[in-house]
Amino acid sequence: MKLATIRADNAQLYGAILEDGFVNLTPDFPQWPTLYDAISAGGFDQLLSMAEGRTATHTDFTYEMVLPNAPRILCVGVNFPDRNAEYKDGSAQPKYMSLFPRFASGFTGHGQNLVRPPENHTLDYEGEVAIVIGKSGRRIAAENAYDHIAALTLCNEGTIRDWVRHAKFNVTQGKNWDRSGAIGPWLVPFTDPSQLDDARIITRVNGEVRQDDVLSRMMFPIREEIAYISTFMTLQPGDIIVTGTPTGAGARFDPPRYLKPGDVVEIEVNGIGTLTNGVEDEA
Structure with missing residues (x-):
């Protein structure tokens, strides 16, 4: 079962993705206006149960960022050994993970275009x-961390590279341009550790493989991410943690291979699905 946020009939709706379309669950839960509200209230399992045996209500719809009003999105940076080596600063694996915030306004949905701003390409x-x-x-123990995960999804953590260099100690500016990234297409319930432990990330640009790695090679595994982050903040239902990207981003080519209008980016992870986005210039 997969849960998603979509737009149809000039409204934002949430529900389940079926083989033949989308079943709208929004009217069944008036107390939860959005998918985020349902998850933050502990209603994830109720949504899954309500979707069982239903038939599609919509076949014509567009995907939106899966939790478009999520207030807390935390990203882990430089989390694969080859990514660390890309910086060519001679540093060994860092003692602690790098973290930065992103905001929901910086993401769009599956099938939508990422937006390249006029200020920087x-x-x-x-x-x-x-x-x-x-x-x-x-203060969640690493061995208990998976008990706190409701669902998995995919992220294209789109970045305006020049703007991550606008200040000495942070990357926030380059990581939060409107609709510069995407999260989706849907949420897949997390039911088994193998969904993460055996997962492989493949990123293609115009059909060419640019990134290909497995989560088991992360310098800071997801269990440790949850443990570390929950040391300084209480993790709450609906929080999103974006767990880290492998080597192969466009900035690391010589010359760099940045995205341009007309490009198509696909991010595929076994057991979760494929997140696909085009690219356009901001109108």
């Missing part, structure tokens, strides 16, 4: 797995 791709927290917790 260094729009880059980063294929990643994102986890959605389903159970709150503080």
